Amino acid sequence: MLVLMSSTTTARPGVSPSLSEAPVSAARVAALTGLIRSTTGESRTTRTPFTDQALAEVPVSSLDDVDAAFDAARVAQVRWAGTAVRDRASMLIRLHDLVLAHQGELMDLIQLESGKTRKHAYDEVLHLALTARYYGRRLRHLAGSSRKVGVFPLITQVTVHHVPKGVVGIISPWNYPLTMALADGIPAIAAGNVVVQKPDSQSPLTALAALELLRKAGAPTDVWQMVSGAGSVVGTAIVQQADYICFTGSTATGTGIAKLAAERLVGYSLELGGKNPMIVLPGADVEKAAEGAVGACFSSAGQLCVSIERLYVHDSLYDDFRDAFVRRVSSMSLGASLDWDVDMGSLVSASQLETVTKHVDDAVANGATVVTGGRARPDLGPYFFEPTVLEDVTPAAECFAEETFGPLVSLYRYGSVEEAVELANAGEYGLNASLFGPVPLAKRLAPRIKAGTVNINEGFAATFGSVDAPMGGMRTSGTGRRQGDEGFYRYTETQSVGVQRLVPVAGPAAIPAKPYAAVLTFLLRVLRRTTVRR
Structure with missing residues (x-):
């Protein structure tokens, strides 16, 4: 648990009165905020909703810092994509264990930054651990290649691969500062991508504590980087450079992100508002x-x-x-x-x-x-x-x-x-x-x-x-899906590799087009009555 000091909060009967007045030690804040890529020397103050007391001085990143993060990420992605699937999977299982082992501090930070209760903070610990374990165990299946039926059975062989998109930009919200900070990016790095993230300005410490655990689990430094600052500045810069964008927030902001992504023809997933x-x-x-x-x-x-x-x-x-x-x-x-x-x-x-x-x-x-x-x-x-x-x-x-x-x-x-x-x-x-x-x-x-x-x-x-x-979500509640197979494959490009044997699809040069078409027609009628299994 974090370094705390005692005080009281006036409450009606049945309400717990206890809360610390000095929630996080300066040394711990410095250790966490040191994970942010920032060279500006500028900072902004975050405050705990419980008391409106200052919580941390958080470095602000510049556009140059965002550029540097993407430059480093693109170098790291080539190496990371070559990492064995089993090693990535093992890292996620270690992350599962670390999240559970450090749940006390994580819940403290979640509460202090979002104002939610202990039991609702634990929901985030549980969800993040479940997500890490799920993709750790499923990764070999998800990342594997699959065989498909070729145009000519036996003669044509097609294999489908799932190739990482590259650098994924994640803009995460304040309301679930732990699970939304990491849960969306776990399948991204599992697939061989790297991440540049901007956590919400209200809740950076929780996201940084999660990043610290991810690195302890074995993720190289440049595989997941964090920048900090206003969404209109730093967030826009991420959207303008990422190969895929993941955003959770308002429908209005999500619509703007979709427009920027469409100009660059890059994919995105958006979880937006709901009534x-x-x-x-x-x-x-x-x-x-x-x-x-x-x-x-x-x-x-x-x-x-x-x-x-x-x-x-x-x-x-x-x-x-x-x-x-x-x-x-x-x-x-x-x-x-x-x-x-x-x-x-x-x-x-x-x-x-x-x-x-x-x-x-x-x-x-x-x-x-x-x-x-x-x-x-x-x-x-x-x-x-x-x-x-x-x-x-x-x-x-x-x-x-x-x-x-x-x-x-x-x-x-x-x-x-x-x-x-x-x-x-x-x-x-x-x-x-x-x-x-x-x-x-x-x-x-x-x-x-x-x-x-x-x-x-x-x-x-x-x-x-x-x-x-x-x-x-459906309609204006968003597009794309997190979790499950879809949560993984959104971060990949599907690539089909076809191998042709014996004769080309267009037919041997020695056979004129008309009789070859007649042969193909005959074969199609035969295949119509034949079940070809993969």
Whole structure:
């Protein structure tokens, strides 16, 4: 655990009062920030959301630093691509072990930079360890070549290879500062690429601690480099040089990145915004659905792309569900604590607090009712806001269709399952959805929901935690997929190598074109009745 000093935080009954006032030692900060490529001599101050106290002085990178990172990366990539697959796989297994061994410090940093609770910080440790182990174990299969059926069986042989793209640029967010810092890049380096990354300016220490563990696991220095600075400057420079871009963040920023990438004809994967729905189906267990909704809506204080912000409940269950849900939400504990006994932490910044406050006030002004919550809690910390449930939200309210990205959820009634599907699919987003109720009914409905992930009797963790399954958005929630095979192959170019034996595909020079075409026609009719296996 990091070097801490004791203090207290005023809290209502049931809220853990403990938090350090001097969260990270100067020596540790210096060790981590020394991993950033920076020659400017300039720095910016990061602050912990819990208290708004200064946390670290973080070096700022220049455009020359970005250029130098890419120059070094391109040299390193040639060597790294020649590294044996088994050695890359072994490195990832070592990373798995190191993440688990250093989870205490990692959770401290996650909390101090993002404001989330201990148990939600552990979710990141778990996800990163699972991702490292998954690709470590699957790499031999994923990186291997495969045989395909040639145009002429036996005479034509085709082998498909997966060639690394080169230098991958990663721009990672603040809300999941550990897992989003490394989980997207793990399959990239596993495939033989190298990475130049800009972590969010709010949460660089967590990303740097993860990079330190990656190097301890055996990754050469220039295989994964970090630069720091404003997204409009440093982030744009990465997009302008990378051979592939991975971005997690807002739809507006993602659209701009896509335009820049299109000008250079390079690939990208974007996980963007979401206004995610949950449907409580007829026949659902109300208590289980209410319990699931609490985690789905208020994990990481709702600052999660796959978090639920719209709750649709069948008329027959609505009153019972609302009472069960509100009872649980109103009893949640809030606080700034590095212990495990708090249910929800802080928002990350003044701007996030402003957005949540604005959405609640605007909804009420347009006829909505606050069922529980609805208040900022400056007695706990500068950016705390109570978990909030609204009813009677009208289309005139900003939070009706806009993503809040905070601890705010709206309750709605519906009469028929068809209506519920239509409501869930309303709007422009399509990232995540949840269905609570009888599994056979939920399975029938799931393919009709316009979302990249659909969780049955869970909020988001069933798909997010299943690293063998792809994850990503539809519509304006993004493009491309992380995790699973797709999360690996997005970082590769598919190359087909064909070997022709005995006769060329166009036929021997001694045979005129017309009779050769007749022979081919005959052979096609024979092959039509023949099963050729790979």
